[in-house]
Amino acid sequence: MTSQELINSGKLELYVLGELSEAEAREIEIASAGNPDVNEEIRTLQNALRKYVMCFEKTPPLGYKRQVLEDLERQNEERQAEESSKKADKEKVEKFEILEEKSKASKILLPIFIITSVISMIAAAFFAYRMQNANNDLEYLSSDNSLVKESSLKEKEALLHEMVAVKSNLEFALLSVEVLKDSSFTKIDMISPDGTFKVPLYWNKSNGEVFVDGTNMHELSEDKTYQLWAINDGIPDNSGTVTPKKRYLQKMKGTSNAEAFSLTIESKGEITDPSFENIYATITLD
Template sequence: MKDLKTYLESGILELYVLGDLSREEIREVEQSIAQYPEVKAEVEAIENALQAYAISNAIEPSESVRSKILNSLETSPVEEARVTHLRPVESSSSFYKYAFAASVALLLVSVILLINLNNRLRESHTQLAVLQAENQQFSNRVNYMDKELEDNKKFLEIYQQPGQYKLVNLKGSPKAPAARMTVAFSPQKEEVMIDLSSLNMPSNDDQHQYQLWALVDGKPVDLGVFDSTDDHSGMKRMKSVKGAQAFAVTLEPKGGSVNPTMEQMMAIGNI
C-alpha cells in the first residue's frame, strides 16, 4: 500500500470494527489486515479500546442487592413451618397465598425493569464510546490534513523562491545506480529538507534506515534518518546545518550511526 498512514487514519478501520461497511469494503479491509501487520494491529487496538471502554463503564447491581433479590425468592423450611402454624382457618391461608404470589410477581417485575434499565445504560455507554472513537478519528484526519496543507505550502515556498533555497540533486552511487533524491538547503535559515516526491531509494528493511549527511569542511555531519517508505508527498525537515558543501546518503543500522558507513554510500550530490 503506497500511503499506509493515510489509510490507517481514514476512518475505514473504525467503521469495519463497528460493522458499518459493505461486503466489498469488508473484503478489502480483511485483505489489508492479512497483508499489512500495521493494519491488523490498528484493528485490534480499536477493538480493545471499545471493549475496554464498555467494560469500564458497565453498571452491575451490587452484591447486596443481588443477594436480597435471590433470597426473597426462596423460603426456608423454618419459615414455611411458621406460616403453616399461623394458619388457623382456610380463609387466612388463601389470603397469605395471594399476598405472597402478588409480592413475588411485583418482585419479578422489578427485577425485569432493573435488567432492562441496565441493558439500556450499557447500550448508551457503547454508543458514547462509538461517538468518542468517531470524534477522535475525525480529529486525526483534520490534523493530518492540516499537516499536509502546511507541507504543501512549504513545498511551494521552496520552489517559488529559488533565491532562498538551493536545490541539490543527489544521484545514485555504483552501489545503487537508480537511487535519486532532491535536497532543499537554505544557507540563510540553515534549513535542510528532503523533497519526498523526488525520493527514489531501494527498499530498506526494519533493521536499517537511510541517513542523510552534510559535508562541512570535508567532515560528515549527521542530518537525521529516513525510510524509503516515507510518505512521498511534501517535504521532510531534517536537522539544521551551516556551511554545507555537499550532501550524501548512506544505509545505516536503524536510528543512524555516528559516522557514515562508506561501503553503504547510496547517493551523493554537490551544492
C-alpha cells in the first residue's frame, strides 16, 4: 500500500480515534515511522482532535488547587513513609533470613558438634580409664623386666597423645557450638566457580573473628593446601590455611574489613600471593 493509499484508506482516522486493534495500530506505527506523509497526516488528525477536546477546557473551581496540591503532598509523604517502611522491612527480612540460615545451619551442625563433643568426652573418660589401668599394670608388674616397662611407657605416651588430641577436638567442637549460637556471626557461603558446592564461613564483623567450616571440602594431594584470603580494597590478605574434612569450625586470622573472601589451592611452602587461577571457592560481599 502506498502512502497515499494508506492516507485515503481511512485507517489513520481510526488509529487516531483509538479504534484499531493493537496489531493494526502497530502496522500504522511502523508505516508512519518511515513515511513523512503518513506521519504528517497522523499529526494533523491528532492536532484536530486535540483542538476539539480543548473546546471543553474549563478552569476548575477555586479551592481545587489547594486540595489537589495538599493531596499530592500527602500522597508523596505516604509513599516516602511506605518506601522507608518497606526498606526497614526488607532489612529485617534479610537479617531474619541470615539468622534463619544460621539457625538452619545450627540445626544441622549443632547435633554433629554436640555428638562430637559427647564422643570426645566418652573417649577422654575411656582413655583416662585405660591410663589408670596402664598405671596399675605397671605397678602390678613391679618387676625389673625393662622390656615390659618400656612397652608400658610407650603405651602410656601414646595414650597421653591421644588424650591431648581428644581434648583439643573437644575444645574445637565446643568453640564451634559457641560460634553457631552467637548471633554476631554472619554465615557467608563461599561458592565454587562452577557453583556446585559451598564452603561456609562465619564472620563476626564487629570483632573480626573468622571461622571456616571445611567439613565438606575435598581432600588434596600432600603437596597442596587450601589457603583463605580476605580481600580488602583489592588487596588479598592471607588468613591462613584450611584443613579439609575437619568436623569442627576452623579459626582463621581475623579481619574487620573485607570486600571478598577467597579460598585458593596453593602449593605448600611460603605463600605470599593467591593463585586466583586456582580458586576453590569465593564470595564477593555487597
